[in-house]
Amino acid sequence: MQKKFGTIRGVFIPSYEALFGAVLFLVLPMLTGAMGFWRMALIVVLSNTVTLATAFSLADCVTNLRQVGPGGMYALARRSFGRAFGGSIGIQLFLAQSVSIGFYVIGFAEPLQEVLSGLPGYRELVASLGLSLLEQKQVIASLLAVVGCVSSLIGADFTSRIQVVIFFILTASIGAILISPLVGTPSSEGGVFANRLNLTGLGGFGFWVAFAAFFPAVTGIDAGVGMSGELKDARKSLPLGTFLAIAVTALGYLGVTYVYSLMDPHLLLRGEGGEVPSLVALFGRNLPAVSLLVLLGILFATGSSALAYFLTAPRTLKTLAEDGILPGFLSFVRKDFVKGGSEPRWATLVTFLIVLGTVWSGDITFVSTVVGICFLVVYGWINVAAFFERMSGNPSFRPTFRGHWAISLYGALLALAVIGLFNVWVGLGVLGSQLLLFWLLLKYRAGGRLEGVWWGLIFSVLQWAFGRMRRIIQGTKNWRPVMGVFAFADRPEQIEQGVRVASRITAFKGLSVFNLLRPDDFEGEIDSGGDTAVIFQRKNPFSALIRGAALAAMPGGLVLNTVLLPLDRRLNLIDLVEELAGEGRHVLLYKHGVPRGEEDERIDVWWKGQENGNLMALLAYIIRETDAERGLPRKRIRLIRVLEERMERVREEAELRSLLDVARLEGEVLVLDPDERPFDEVVEEHSRDASLVLMGMPGQRASGLARVFSLDRREFDRQIARFDELPPVLFVKSAYRVALFDEE
Template sequence: MVLNIVGVTGLSLKSFKDNWGSAYQTTNNAGIPDPNGEIYWHFNALVGLFFPAVTGIMAGSNRSSSLKDTQRSIPIGTLAATLTTTAMYFISVFLFGSVATREKLFTDRLLTATIAWPSSAIIYIGIILSTLGAALQSLTGAPRLLAAIANDDILPVLNYFKVVDGGEPHIATLFTAFLCIACVVIGNLDLISPTITMFYLLCYAGVNLSCFLLDLLDAPSWRPRWKFHHWSLSLLGASLCIVIMFLISWSFTVVSLALASLIYYYVSIKGKAGDWGDGFKSAYFQLALRSLRSLGASNVHPKNWYPIPLIFCRPWGKLPENVPCHPKLADFANCMKKKGRGMSIFVDILDGDYQECAEDAKTACKNLATYIEYKRCEGVAEIVVAPTMSDGFRGIVQTMGLGNLKPNIVVLRYPEIWRRENLTEIPSTFVGIINDCIVANKAVVIVKGLDEWPNEYQRQYGTIDLYWIVRDGGLMLLLSQLLLTKEMFESCKIQVFCIAEEDSDAEELKADVRKFLYDLRMQAEVFVISMKTWDHTGGNSGGGSNTQDDSVEAFTAAQKRIKNYLAEMKDRAEQEGKPLMADGKDVVVNEQQVEKFLYTTLKLNSTIMNYSRMAAVVLVSLPPPPVNHPSYFYMEYMDLLVENIPRLLIVRGYRKDVVTLFT
């Protein structure tokens, strides 16, 4: 593998003298030629004269399609040819040393012709034939290599050079011949030689680097037949190729590396993935495993905490055909990442039997992945087949992710259509998902008004309002800061509304919150609101009567629907002679407590409407579902909370801090 490092230059003798052998002309202070410089020049000249012995080391690979047994012929043929040529060169050294003086060897560049028998013309003819033979060999191998690259579809610009299996690459041959003629027309071997040398060295370095990576990473597919191979030899070969490139000409090296980088970038953007795999993917895999092991399973410190949202794509209702999820979900997922960095897991549930729906799940996963890529969102798509949505989600929330890379936030859309389309199964499913997240200790973000969520080109003005009711580990604060990093929200300001008890010291609470935000290096305006300030009989809190009338009307309608639902439950229980049941389980209904929940939710909604009607986004704490209450009741509470608020994030933190003062 590293035999290619011996003859690494294609420079002419003059180029070696100019670039490498300047020491040959140097003298010491006494004007005497420096013998060390002469030895150095001779060494490099011999390396360059040795160049033809190894430039054909890839010839077998270039013509692999013509070989019967490539795995056997290429190693044996390459090593045999190189060793034979090397032996001939060593013999030539001794023969020339036997027939000529040192001075003659140094000054006569065509010593072979001088001592040839019977005539020097033999040598001239031999040089011409050797040159033509090498040219024809390259003209035979290079077009086939160009056609093979074109057939692999990794460079769309090379589609003109494609050939059918077994066909001759006529267009590629003409193109190669044109390049050769262009180089000949230049008429300057010392300009062409370094360029060709760089590409030879880049090719050799690339082959050695590939072998080094595959061997070092212990890829199961890497099974070389050469028993004496070791990754250190490949690394040495690649390193020496790069080093000698800089020794020859640093300017040519920089240009060559830049050109190779541009080609690689073009292939990564425009090229198609081949079926031969990618050595770098193996490196990424090993790096990911090492990183995952280093993270361990311990709790992540708040200053190293990243949101890993699990985006629940299952719609509450029907979507148009071939639309995998709500079009704005990925836009919102990007808003939860700083500068777009981070991982999102998009999950959908396919109802049915796994064996029957496996192929449908693969198709749905492919469509969802295409949607994520189209939205330029860093994330992965997963489709789970389950008998019901609840069963599927319960499995997802328990098993999705690895170690500390498990999703820590569940994002779902608020089911605004459940009453309009009479989807009676939604309340129990929705409440079940929230309870599952609480049990699994996952944070929850419920998005209301996703249809109106802005895209990256719709700049928002105004405020981002936070209604901080319960301790959530700082998740609402962190989400608001992440929103500000997006161009659409960068013109907004943050307002924090603290909902206080009636008898609490508002000024003291306000000072504490301001100090807390200052220590977190977060800029926000703080307000402290007591629920007692709301009164349905008159205007206050800065709001108009229309706002309160809408809230009171929604309150009255919810109160009436709950009474009707409770009456139906009681009638059914009396007829069946069973206790009150809802959602397949026993429930206990305290009517006074139901009224309290409705009234509290009404006051919070009215407060939000009074202070944040024109806000770009409103964030409010998610109230947990009351124990032993029917799911229908909780949906009524939630509907009353979100009433008339166009864009709302309902947030529940989990039992971990996501912000810290010690960063």
């Protein structure tokens, strides 16, 4: 049975050792000499606020879960952002963790090579092998990587025991630095300490340059968080261990900064050749014991960080594979090659290969910047996750930790700002690569559907917007189609046509709600999707159901102002259209027509007056714009009017042209002489090559909206059938006059 860890061994010690890294010994002395105590202390505090805010966000996310599971920060991101977006974060996190091991073992090799070079026989051995200085360090780093890999393969318990030993050695080294002023001698007597505290520094660095140089020191908390799957009680240990590690290391950094401020600042600046001053050599002047402990501290600070991430990175990779995020050929990393084992040993070997690639890649300065930004991106998203969770107001988000959204927002914004300080273009590249990973995972792993907090977040935004909409008068200039679409479940062609027509009208200019009418004798499967309501009918007429659905209230004070009905004999369309129009709902009937293969890119609107014609003209404009948005040819709109007795051609044509001009609708006007032929024959002659025809419903009176039909049902069906040979036709019944332009 795999051993589970508590707060100290599982979270605090790995985070403590990753936070107290090489920056403490190699970079902080030089920065303190240049910046002075006050500014350097401010940098330490400001840097730690990012980590602290991330810890608050982490506590929010962790204490909201019943069980955290393996994967560390990736697991938290996946729970909040879903599989696709969380997976893109997890992949970047794993790569950053793996490559950072390479940096740490190289950092270990730097001082060790200097020590080894003083041993007898070392220079002869190196010369015989023909190794350059860089290659010597790479060989040493590779050997340390092998040690870390082997210890990780043995198991987490073995590695954790090594970390405990390193913890005491590292603490002793830091303690030696803190007490060194009590036993050291002033620089005037050959020591390193000055007679006064260096408050302002000697210059040489700008504040934000120094901030960016120090900040990597505080990006190690995921070393402990990554052990989430190995903890006895992750909900308790992760927040507690992380907060404890941040508090202790922040105080440690402030204390060491104070000690460095007591040193002679001239000794801490870069040499003439640009070399960084050696803390080991400085203390070696008259404090050999401290110098030895500092050397051990440097070695173990880098080695322990490498060891911590050798535990964390494989577990992140294994969890990614178990969640189906990785390609199929990497599925083996889920397994352990030891029979009955549960350690991520295959994942450890993959991590080891990445480490070796990093060590032998040559100059890793640019890669280190990329990895640092990757960690910042992950930290930023953890803060965003907690912020989104609180903003969403989801009832399921009930963390026992009482954080605040402002803390998470601060952490996210400051992480973004620090990315800019490192390198804006690299930051954009890292974010861009993550979005590319997200798109690929969304398409190939999540079926194109988002998961996680997004629905609740958008719902909260909509809820807020609906509340504001109730206080705003819509007016004529803001009319948009809010459409209820109805079709029978046993008529696939109705469903297809209804979806297509509704999409052309509402995709960019309005909203649509699709309703499937399911007869009692229908036994087929219905895939309703997320935007479709399925209405079951047994005895009551379908028309009554449609009328009830069309008149139902919607959030935000919205109402269905338009209804798209199918041409189906099970509906009493004459009464239904008249009732819906009387209740203020525009009604549309779509007849698919006969595709001719030679249609002109034109929409014909048969005009009989503004009562019904305004709506038809507006729908024609909306359909044209929707098609254009989708990359289809922009269709021409043509208003056609058949003159009646005592109508003047010039006057009617001028009125239509004026209407188009005032309403700013691009279109043509065609005025036809009075014609004794049936109306469908006239339409056939002039609109046979149109892509879509809009006209009033058969039986509709030319003036007034009080009554819709003067035909019985049989005559209505016969009139509709007359247009069977036409292109697609949209029959329109306007419930009221729609304004084509702002008339105020």
